[in-house]
Amino acid sequence: MVRLRNCFVIFSFFLFAIxxxxxxxxxxxxxxxxxxxxxxxxxxxxxxxLAQEAQGWLVDLVKINTTNPPGNEQAAAKYVAGVxxxxxINAELIDLAPGRSAVVARLRSTAVADPSKALLLxxxxxxxxxxxxxxxxDPFAGVIKDGYLWGRGSIDDKSMxxxxxxxxxxxxxxxxxxxxxxxxxxxxxxxxxGDASLRMIIAKYWDKIAAGYALNEGxxxxxxxxxxxxxxxxxxxxxxxxxxxxxxxKGGHSSTPTKDNPVVHLASAVEKIGNYTxxxxxxxxxxxxxxxxxxxxxxxxxxxxxxxxTPDRGEHALRVLSDQNPMWNSMMRDTIAPTVFQAGFRxxxxxxxxxxxxxxxxxxxxxxDLLVNDLKKLVNDPMIKFDIQPEGGFAAPNSSLETDxxxxxxxxxxxxxxGVPVIPFMSTGATDSAQLRLHNVQAYGLRPMPLNEADLMxxxxxxxxLPLAAFAKxxxxxxxxxxxxxxNH
Ligand SMILES: [Zn+2]
Numbered sequence: 001m002v003r004l005r006n007c008f009v010i011f012s013f014f015l016f017a018i019x020x021x022x023x024x025x026x027x028x029x030x031x032x033x034x035x036x037x038x039x040x041x042x043x044x045x046x047x048x049x050l051a052q053e054a055q056g057w058l059v060d061l062v063k064i065n066t067t068n069p070p071g072n073e074q075a076a077a078k079y080v081a082g083v084x085x086x087x088x089i090n091a092e093l094i095d096l097a098p099g100r101s102a103v104v105a106r107l108r109s110t111a112v113a114d115p116s117k118a119l120l121l122x123x124x125x126x127x128x129x130x131x132x133x134x135x136x137x138d139p140f141a142g143v144i145k146d147g148y149l150w151g152r153g154s155i156d157d158k159s160m161x162x163x164x165x166x167x168x169x170x171x172x173x174x175x176x177x178x179x180x181x182x183x184x185x186x187x188x189x190x191x192x193x194g195d196a197s198l199r200m201i202i203a204k205y206w207d208k209i210a211a212g213y214a215l216n217e218g219x220x221x222x223x224x225x226x227x228x229x230x231x232x233x234x235x236x237x238x239x240x241x242x243x244x245x246x247x248x249x250k251g252g253h254s255s256t257p258t259k260d261n262p263v264v265h266l267a268s269a270v271e272k273i274g275n276y277t278x279x280x281x282x283x284x285x286x287x288x289x290x291x292x293x294x295x296x297x298x299x300x301x302x303x304x305x306x307x308x309x310t311p312d313r314g315e316h317a318l319r320v321l322s323d324q325n326p327m328w329n330s331m332m333r334d335t336i337a338p339t340v341f342q343a344g345f346r347x348x349x350x351x352x353x354x355x356x357x358x359x360x361x362x363x364x365x366x367x368x369d370l371l372v373n374d375l376k377k378l379v380n381d382p383m384i385k386f387d388i389q390p391e392g393g394f395a396a397p398n399s400s401l402e403t404d405x406x407x408x409x410x411x412x413x414x415x416x417x418x419g420v421p422v423i424p425f426m427s428t429g430a431t432d433s434a435q436l437r438l439h440n441v442q443a444y445g446l447r448p449m450p451l452n453e454a455d456l457m458x459x460x461x462x463x464x465x466l467p468l469a470a471f472a473k474x475x476x477x478x479x480x481x482x483x484x485x486x487x488n489h
Contacts (some may be wrong), residue, residue: 044170049168051472053293057083058162059142059469062151068126070099071196073188076125078166080186087169089409094205096188096196103186104208107171109178115210117180119200119486120441121168122216123160124190127153134462148465155466156459157217159449159474161186166475167482177488185209190432198432202439211441218431218445221417223452226363228417233409234445236285236398237424237434239362243372244355245269251352251395263343266354270338273358276378278334278371280318281363282308285398287428292423296464307433330428334371335361361428363396393430396437403442408485413448415476449474
């Protein structure tokens with residue numbers, strides 16, 4: 001389920017790429033002159049040596065097998081603490097379960113911390129499993145060939161652990177005058193979202209990581225035909241909730257069927273629910289997203305994006321856009337996907353019950369109770385029971401697009417990647433950032449390594465690999481963002 005959660009993030013990007021990108025090409029190539037962009041003050045200087053060093057940390061981290069389950073993130077946490085110790089930075093291991101630890105370190109700006117100003121750099125150290133026989137290299141050997149680092153976690157998310165580490169260490173080495181605390185956090189158990197995950201750190205050790213701002217995975221620098229086309233910054237995400245459906249009847253011999261066959265009732269209910277389209281609910285982030293995208297789209301699509309809020313043509317525009325791209329559809333409304341259907345055990349027996357699961361993805365702000373009420377009315381069958389599962393996602397407010405931090409991310413990434421558009425978005429999949437947002441953290445998703453669709457598709461798949469040039473670029477970008485945001489200059 002959590003794998004799905006993350007796959008959805010990746011899949012969203014893939015859709016984003018497939019559906020949007022063909023039209024971006026021409027626009028971007030004309031924009032490479034960077035008109036009007038001020039240069040970032042070079043607080044960190046040339047980062048190529050640092051990136052080379054960070055690449056070594058990344059290789060070492062990939063070699064530490066943190067497949068979750070069981071995780072064994074403690075080994076990675078100790079490694080990170082060791083790297084920090086060489087810099088004279090004290091890191092603390094937070095033990096969450098046997099063999100499972102997070103690692104946290106802090107660079108202080110003042111003797112008394114002001115959590116509301118602090119910046120949290122968060123990345124997870126666990127990885128999903130591999131089907132070894134399908135890999136062309138050993139996924140835990142840290143193989144470098146053809147300009148790539150190959151291995152599980154080389155992108156998701158050890159590239160971020162290493163890049164965050166580099167940005168953090170650059171502050172220390174540069175003796176940067178900090179205007180806020182900067183906190184490095186390597187988490188465990190993100191892929192299973194279990195008891196050793198960020199959820200537990202927030203519940204038990206909040207004071208160790210309390211921050212007003214955070215950078216996490218969830219965003220992307222998209223490449224097509226060898227060129228960066230846009231930077232997507234995740235500022236919001238949908239909320240996943242499962243609802244169990246069940247039907248119970250008398251059952252009996254299939255030679256004498258009656259009207260109360262639970263298979264028939266459940267099938268009918270699932271059919272209605274599967275074809276239901278919830279009404280549109282545009283959040284402020286999604287409005288900004290379409291606004292930013294409209295100038296980059298072909299004339300026809302752009303025309304519809306510009307009128308989504310108008311009373312006369314808005315409704316039609318939303319229908320056109322929903323039909324054009326499943327991700328756009330999902331960004332506009334609650335979606336419901338029936339995912340499990342179980343009934344029967346023998347060909348000549350009518351079973352006494354049947355079960356299904358529907359996975360709901362709520363737009364933040366919508367509530368599952370209201371939606372389920374609508375579905376009950378739609379199904380209109382007393383035999384169908386709805387059971388909302390408690391282990392749902394977190395309904396969090398958006399991160400603001402008006403913060404200085406968001407403005408800085410936009411400025412630095414635009415500079416770094418040739419003036420391409422920087423577009424905020426709401427991911428249709430879930431990340432750990434929702435929990436941070438619930439604690440008043442302005443959390444943004446950004447993986448500043450330019451990647452194409454082919455490489456993104458390897459995440460959670462076979463032969464995951466990171467272009468080394470993209471990693472160096474990511475280290476540079478991350479270091480500049482962090483240094484500029486947290487320095488008195
Ligand atoms: Zn991840």
